[in-house]
Amino acid sequence: MADIRPVRGTHDLYGEAMRRHRRVVGTARRTAALYGYEEIATPIFEFAEVFQRSLGETSDVVSKEMYAFEDRGGERLVLRPENTAGVVRAVLSNGLLQGLPLKLFYAGPMFRYERPQKGRQRQFHQIGVELIGAAEPLADVEVVALGSHVLEALGLEGRYVLEINSLGDPESRAAYRDVLVGYLEGHKGRLSEDSLRRLERNPLRILDSKDEGDRAVVAEAPRLGEHLNAASRDFFAAVLDGLGELGIACTQNPNLVRGLDYYTHTAFEFTTPELGAQSALIAGGRYDGLVGELGGPATPGVGWAAGIERLAMLSGEPPPPVRPVALVPIGPEAGRAAAGIADRLRRAGVAVELAFRGKPAQRMKRADRANACLALFLGDDELAQGAVKLRDLDTKDEETLPLDGLESALASRLGQDQDGA
């Protein structure tokens, strides 16, 4: 074992894992395009302020999980722990608020300083969408539908559930928070240490504590849903109604809350029981407060993010790599001609593995290991006739084809786009 290792919580992506990864991203990208979402790529690091302002100083992400550093110019920078803040920053930086609503898709690495475990790494990858500038419940519905569509397109039907809740508008949320804190203050003795800390910083989070004692207290706590004002209640009803129209099944989870400060109204998660402690596949919601928080004009937004590794782990057999055509030259004349023939074929869109090393048997072995579908046997005899012998490596059928027009003969014979991404 070499003592040169990757940084804890990081992984090299290659082979099957890379192909799974590409499939997830490709599937999501194509699906998002069907809904009119255009791809955006923002830098993987931002000024620390971007995340501090958007996520809130007291969130776990900001207080203990950020990769923060100072560059040579003394700027305080952070490797992005999530991408919504960065996307909104880009929207503001580029004046994109002129063309609302904006529909954006992204994919890329995120960084959080946490102890790695199953489905959780320090560098991980997310796909996500943001719909900025639409305040209507139908926007929430479309965003959720897109998430559901991506999971279906990945072949994951039946392996996840959609949970949904409403945090209400800021007024409802603040009012409920006071009620909840009042109730919890009266039951301090029964709360876990963690929750006592949350009581100061982020009381809503106590609702989804896994501690048994906390759960007992929460079970009798005043319900968020009962403290929504009329507007918030109507909004949530419209979202549920819209999902119903689309036949998207969901269960209401009154204890589903968000750790991040900018969320309002809808909060949702697609969760799976198959990944141990990391059940969330897609998590998202409405963040009407975020754009303002980052210094822009009050602008509504809704979106979600999904962990690519988590989706990749669930998504079955990896797509196979492209099966090339193997070109097997035998003899000095053929050897000289081979590179040119390979070049012609590749320019015609045919993947070619040129087997130029060793005895004929070794060259065929190469072809086999490259998982070639066809071998083009090119000996000096064939070359003299201006032909190649084509061998189907699956069926062993052989036939002789003229070199002239070989590109089109092969192109039509081969199936297209074996890549899946």
Place this chain on the structure above:
RNA sequence: GCGGGCGUAGCUCAGGUGGUUAGAGCGCCAGGUUGUGGCCCUGGAGGUCGCGCGUUCAAGUCGCGUCGCUCGCCCCA
């Protein structure tokens, strides 16, 4: 930051109660096969047994420490 499990070849793993040159399967390289792959046969390369200290005549094996991986807690995708 806290707790459990595990570190032997590129990969998956064997190596009763300590005992001589540390093994297998898969994979890799080559030969059997100088114009035809998969199967088969033969050979080869590849190991600081994670690292350090200790116990012992003797440590892959026992003890302590440490590093790493992994699963879980917190939190999250």
